[in-house]
Amino acid sequence: MLDAFSRAVVSADSKGAPIGSDDLAALRKYVADANKRIDATLAITQNVSCIAADAVAGMVCENTGMTQPGGNCYPTRRMAACLRDGEIILRYVSYALLAGDASVLDDRCLNGLKETYMALGVPIANAVRAVEIMKIATVAIMTETNSGRKMFDGINSGSGAQCKEIAAEAASYFDRVIAAIS
Amino acid sequence: MKSAVTTVVTSADAAGRFPSMSDIEAVRGSFDRAPARMEAAEKLASGLEKLTAEAVDAVYKKGTYDQANKDKCARDINHYLRLINYCLVTGGTGPLDEWGIAGMREVIRAQVLPTAAYIEAFTYIRERVCIPRDMSQQAATEFKGLLDYLINALS
Numbered sequence A: 001m002l003d004a005f006s007r008a009v010v011s012a013d014s015k016g017a018p019i020g021s022d023d024l025a026a027l028r029k030y031v032a033d034a035n036k037r038i039d040a041t042l043a044i045t046q047n048v049s050c051i052a053a054d055a056v057a058g059m060v061c062e063n064t065g066m067t068q069p070g071g072n073c074y075p076t077r078r079m080a081a082c083l084r085d086g087e088i089i090l091r092y093v094s095y096a097l098l099a100g101d102a103s104v105l106d107d108r109c110l111n112g113l114k115e116t117y118m119a120l121g122v123p124i125a126n127a128v129r130a131v132e133i134m135k136i137a138t139v140a141i142m143t144e145t146n147s148g149r150k151m152f153d154g155i156n157s158g159s160g161a162q163c164k165e166i167a168a169e170a171a172s173y174f175d176r177v178i179a180a181i182s
Numbered sequence B: 001m002k003s004a005v006t007t008v009v010t011s012a013d014a015a016g017r018f019p020s021m022s023d024i025e026a027v028r029g030s031f032d033r034a035p036a037r038m039e040a041a042e043k044l045a046s047g048l049e050k051l052t053a054e055a056v057d058a059v060y061k062k063g064t065y066d067q068a069n070k071d072k073c074a075r076d077i078n079h080y081l082r083l084i085n086y087c088l089v090t091g092g093t094g095p096l097d098e099w100g101i102a103g104m105r106e107v108i109r110a111q112v113l114p115t116a117a118y119i120e121a122f123t124y125i126r127e128r129v130c131i132p133r134d135m136s137q138q139a140a141t142e143f144k145g146l147l148d149y150l151i152n153a154l155s
Helices: A004-015 A021-032 A034-045 A048-062 A076-099 A103-110 A113-120 A124-142 A160-181 B004-014 B021-060 B067-090 B094-101 B104-110 B115-128 B137-154
Strands: none
Touching: A004 A021, A004 B067, A004 B094, A021 A034, A021 B021, A034 A048, A034 A076, A034 A124, A034 A160, A034 B021, A048 A076, A048 A124, A076 A103, A076 A124, A076 A160, A076 B004, A103 A160, A103 B004, A113 A124, A113 A160, A124 A160, B004 B021, B021 B067, B021 B115, B021 B137, B067 B094, B067 B115, B067 B137, B094 B137, B104 B115, B104 B137, B115 B137
16 A cells, blocks of 8 residues: 555655655645645545435435335345445545555455446446445535535635645545446 | 555554544644655755765775775665665655565675674764754754664664
8 A cells, every 4th residue: 555655655666766856846745735635534534424325315316216126225235235335435535535645445445346346236337326426525525515514624724625636636536436346 | 655644544444444533643743744854855865875975985994894895885875875765755664674674684694795884884874964954953853763773773
């Protein structure tokens, strides 16, 4: 597992060169944005159930057959498994976001996920839709563009608009999930 | 690769939980120290060749060690300083542990090189760091901490 720092180290080592001013500029930005990154992570961790439940509910609303007998979310045991998977994906996205690198998501969550879903008969198109809704909800909470109240307590007193770049990074991790299971 | 963030994420993942407030505080602490570490890394990277040459000259001019080993010693000192540069960037001893210290003694011994010369060279570098000419106080503390770590591993 790598983070933004160790990613720079691994690529410098392959060249056998020390890490100089040029590479450090990108890392300085990562450090300068630390508070925003922490806030964005908190935006996920404080709203996990909400994001996952909304996404699964949205997916079911668009395909009402899923909760009927014969549907993939029937009985509740399978619906619960679906909610659990939503939370697991959110957990690895939160790790990747904190680390500033997708390796933890790739190695520990996405590697083999598609094969697992196919073996279990999970409908991929619906799973992709649920991840899409999670992405939209997460970005909205982070940037405070959700309608209504602010949904998390951050350590940074700045506004959600300042989290735009980090939210875009989070969105890219969800896109990675979608790409991996599609 | 071990760093402050990956350590936190590994333990959170082992317990299957989201990053907690104390995890986030730990990460934040490492971010707070990062500017000093990066300053040290930057200064070290720009002066790495010069520092190596100076340290090796200082150790070998005394005539205690076989001059034939001087080039090899310089090559290794350069390598270790590069790993220290990486450690300063990651904020942990991961690069030194994984790429420098594991098997180090065996390799040095197999080449019949004197470890004492390395220790002297690193001690020289440690003593030579001048504040604030070379780097700031905090940066020097981070740098010297890693030099001490390496010296201990060698002795």
